[in-house]
Amino acid sequence: MLPAAIIYLSVIVVPVFYSLFISLFKWNGIGEKTFVGLDNYISLFKSDTVFHTAIINNLIWIVLTIFVTMTISLAFAVILNKKFRGRTFFRGFFYFPCVIAPIAVAIIWRWIYNPNTGFINQFFRLIGVEFSQTWISDPEVSIYAVFIAALWQAIGQPMILFLAGLQAVSPDVLEAATIDGAGGVKKFFYITVPLLKDTFVIVIATLIVAAMKVYDVVQGLTGGGPNNATQMLSTYMYSQVFQYNNVGYGTAVACVMVIIMLVVIVPYVSFTARED
Amino acid sequence: MEGKAKKITKKVVLYVVLIILAIVWIVPIFTLIATAVKSKADFYSGTSLFSFPDTIAWSNFTKAITEGRLLTYMKNDLIVSCLKVPIGIFVEALAAFALTRLNVKHRTGLFIFFLIGMMLPMQTALVPINVIFSKLNLLNTYFGLFYVYVGFGISFGILILRGFFKSIPKDIDEAAFIDGCTKWQLFYRIILPVAKPAIATLVITDFLSTWNEYLLASVIINDNNMKTVPVGIMTFVGEHGTDYGYLCAGVLIAVIPVLIVYLIFQRHFVEGMGGAIKS
Numbered sequence: 001m002l003p004a005a006i007i008y009l010s011v012i013v014v015p016v017f018y019s020l021f022i023s024l025f026k027w028n029g030i031g032e033k034t035f036v037g038l039d040n041y042i043s044l045f046k047s048d049t050v051f052h053t054a055i056i057n058n059l060i061w062i063v064l065t066i067f068v069t070m071t072i073s074l075a076f077a078v079i080l081n082k083k084f085r086g087r088t089f090f091r092g093f094f095y096f097p098c099v100i101a102p103i104a105v106a107i108i109w110r111w112i113y114n115p116n117t118g119f120i121n122q123f124f125r126l127i128g129v130e131f132s133q134t135w136i137s138d139p140e141v142s143i144y145a146v147f148i149a150a151l152w153q154a155i156g157q158p159m160i161l162f163l164a165g166l167q168a169v170s171p172d173v174l175e176a177a178t179i180d181g182a183g184g185v186k187k188f189f190y191i192t193v194p195l196l197k198d199t200f201v202i203v204i205a206t207l208i209v210a211a212m213k214v215y216d217v218v219q220g221l222t223g224g225g226p227n228n229a230t231q232m233l234s235t236y237m238y239s240q241v242f243q244y245n246n247v248g249y250g251t252a253v254a255c256v257m258v259i260i261m262l263v264v265i266v267p268y269v270s271f272t273a274r275e276d
Numbered sequence: 277m278e279g280k281a282k283k284i285t286k287k288v289v290l291y292v293v294l295i296i297l298a299i300v301w302i303v304p305i306f307t308l309i310a311t312a313v314k315s316k317a318d319f320y321s322g323t324s325l326f327s328f329p330d331t332i333a334w335s336n337f338t339k340a341i342t343e344g345r346l347l348t349y350m351k352n353d354l355i356v357s358c359l360k361v362p363i364g365i366f367v368e369a370l371a372a373f374a375l376t377r378l379n380v381k382h383r384t385g386l387f388i389f390f391l392i393g394m395m396l397p398m399q400t401a402l403v404p405i406n407v408i409f410s411k412l413n414l415l416n417t418y419f420g421l422f423y424v425y426v427g428f429g430i431s432f433g434i435l436i437l438r439g440f441f442k443s444i445p446k447d448i449d450e451a452a453f454i455d456g457c458t459k460w461q462l463f464y465r466i467i468l469p470v471a472k473p474a475i476a477t478l479v480i481t482d483f484l485s486t487w488n489e490y491l492l493a494s495v496i497i498n499d500n501n502m503k504t505v506p507v508g509i510m511t512f513v514g515e516h517g518t519d520y521g522y523l524c525a526g527v528l529i530a531v532i533p534v535l536i537v538y539l540i541f542q543r544h545f546v547e548g549m550g551g552a553i554k555s
Contacts, residue, residue: 004371004390004430011427012393015404022403076297082290090294092538094301099534101488103506104527107513108304111311111520119307152304213397216490220510234491237399242495247403254399265395269388 016258023252028245040252050228051253054236057143058260061232062211064147065154070203073155077162078188091163098156106220109149110136113221136222139229146230150217154210158203165199166192205268212261233257312336312524336525340512344526348501349508350533356421356504357486364426365478368433369471373463375434376441377449387438394431401428402495409496416499424496425486433478440474441467480541487534505530 023040025033044051080091097105112119113135124131135145169192177187193200215234218224224231224239233253240250315333340346374380375387405424406415414420444467452462468475490506497503503511512526 004367004434007367007423007427008390008393008430011401011405011424012396012430015401015408016396018404018407019400079290079294084287084290090298093298096538097301097304099484099488099538100527100531101490101506101509101534103488103490103510104530105304107509107523107527108308111524112304112307114520117520119303152301209395213399215399216506219490220513234397234399238402238491241403251400251403254397254402257397258400261395261397265392268395269391 019251019258020255022248023255025248027248029241029247030245033248036248040249041256044249044252044256050231050236051233053228054231054233054253055256057231058212058214058233060143061147061214062208064144065207065211066204068147069151069154069207070158072151073158073203074162076155076159077166078192080159081163081166095156095160097153100153102150102153102216103220105149105153106217109152109217110221112149113145136230137226139226142222142226143230146218146221149221150214153217158207161199161203161206162196165196169195201268201271205264208264209261212257212264233260308524308528311520312528314521316519316521333521336521337529339522340526340529344512344522345500345503345508346505346526346529349503349505350530352418352502353487353504354533355418356425357483359418359422360425360429360486361479361482363422364429364482365433365437365475367426368430368478369437369468369475370463371430372434372437372441373467375438377462377467378459387434390431390434392431393428394435398428398491402491405492406495414496416497416502418502421493421496421504424492425489428492429482429485432481436474436478437471440471444470476541480537483537484534 022033024035024037026036026040027033076094080087080094115121115134115137118135120135121131121133133141136142138145173191173195174187177191182190213234214232215238218230218232218235219238222230224235233256237250237253237257240246240253242250244250313332313336315335371390375383380386401424409415409420414423448466448470449462452466457465487504488506489504490510493504493507494510497507500511509523509526509530512523
C-alpha cells in the first residue's frame, strides 16, 4: 500500500493543497507572488461574466449528460442485453468510439461540422435540401453541437456499466412478473430499474464528474469559443493559466471546480463505502 | 402460431432499429475514412464526401508519418503506456490487497481517501505539477508523464481491484496459510491469478486512458520529440488546420494501436467492469 499512498499523495493530495495556496495570490507564474487573499474568488463570482458562462455551461452539460447520455446508453444496454445473433458485434461496435482519443473525436467532428465541405451540410445538399448551418461557430447552438460530438463517444462507458448491471437482474424475477401479467414497460420500470439502483448511482456519479471535467472535446472543437460561448471551467482555467499567465486567478477556477465536485463526491463515497 | 409471428416481427424490428442506429453511429468513422483517402483536389465539388476518389491519396498517410512525425509520437505514447499500465496495476493491486486482506487500521477511511482522487479534476494538479516538475527537471520526460499518470490512475484501479478482491472468498486465505503460504505468496500466487478478469479490464481502460490523455501531456510535454499522440495531433491541427485529408489520415493511423488492444481484451470487458458496481 505504501507505494500507492506515496504516489497518490505526491500527485493528487499535495497539489490540491498547493493549488488552494496559489489561488490566494496574484501571480504570473514567473515573478513574485502577491498575496491577495480571497480577491481572486471575489472577482470570479462578482464580475467575471466569462466565468459565469463557464459555470452555466458546465451545469447545462451535467443536465444534458444525465438526461440524454444516460437515457440513450440505458436504451442501448437494454437492446443489447436481448439475446440475438450478432449481439457481441453490436456491443463492440457501439462501444468503439470510446477507444478513440477525445481530442481526435473533436477533430473528426470539427470536420463534420464544417459549413462548406463537412458531412452534415453536404448530406443535406445530397438529399436536395438547401440548409446550411455554421454549427460550432454559431454561439447559439455551438454548445449543443459540441455536446453531440461528445455524446457519440460518451455512451459507451455507461452502456457497459448498465449491461453489467442488467446481467445481474435475475430472469426468474422477470418471469414471475410476466406470469403475474406485467407488460414489458411495466416490468422495466417496476423491476429492472429498481434492481439497477447501484448501477444508476455509479453511472450518475461518473457522468456528473465527467461533465465537470470535460475538456478535450471542447478544447479540440472550439477552444471555448465562439466568443466564449462554449467556455467550460476547465477550458477557462487553462486559458487563464497558460495563455494569459493569470496563474493565481486560473488556479482559483480549478479550486472552484474542486469545491463543486465535493458536492458530488461526498454522497457518492458514502454510498460506495456504506456496507463497511 | 400467432406467438411465433409476433416473435419474428419483434426480431425484425430489433434488427431494423439496430441497423439504423449503427448507420448513424458510423457517420464519423465514414467521414474519417472518406476524407483520409482523398486528395485536396477531390474536395472542390459540393458533395465530394460521398463520391469515390479517382485515386486513393496514399500521400496523406505517408505525409502524416514523415512530416507529421506520427511514428515518433506513437513511440513516445507506447513507451509511457507500457510503463504506466503494468506498474500502475501492480501498485494498485498491492494497495487493494492491503485494503481487503491485511489487518490495516481504518480500511474504510483509507479507501475513501483513495476514492476521492477519482473525482478531483486534473486542473488542480496542473499548476503545482508544472512548478514542481520544472524544479526537478521532469518536464519533457517519460518519467514525469508516467509518474503523474500512475497517480491519476490509482483511484480507479483500487476501486475496481478492491471490489474484485473482496468477492474472492476468505477461506482461500486460510487454506493457503495452512499450506504454509506467506502473505506475499498469497498475493502473487493466488489472488492475482484469480483476479485476471478485473486485471484485464484495467489493462484496457488504463491503456486507453493513457494513450489518449491530452491535458496533462499538453502541459508536461512541449518538446516535439517527446510528444504523445493526442498532443502531436493537436500540433498537426496547428500546422495544417485546413488540410483535412492529411489530418484524418493521421487520426486513422493513431487509432490503430488502441483498436488492437481493444479487440484482444474485449471479451473480458463486460465481466470485469462489474467490479466497479459490486465494490
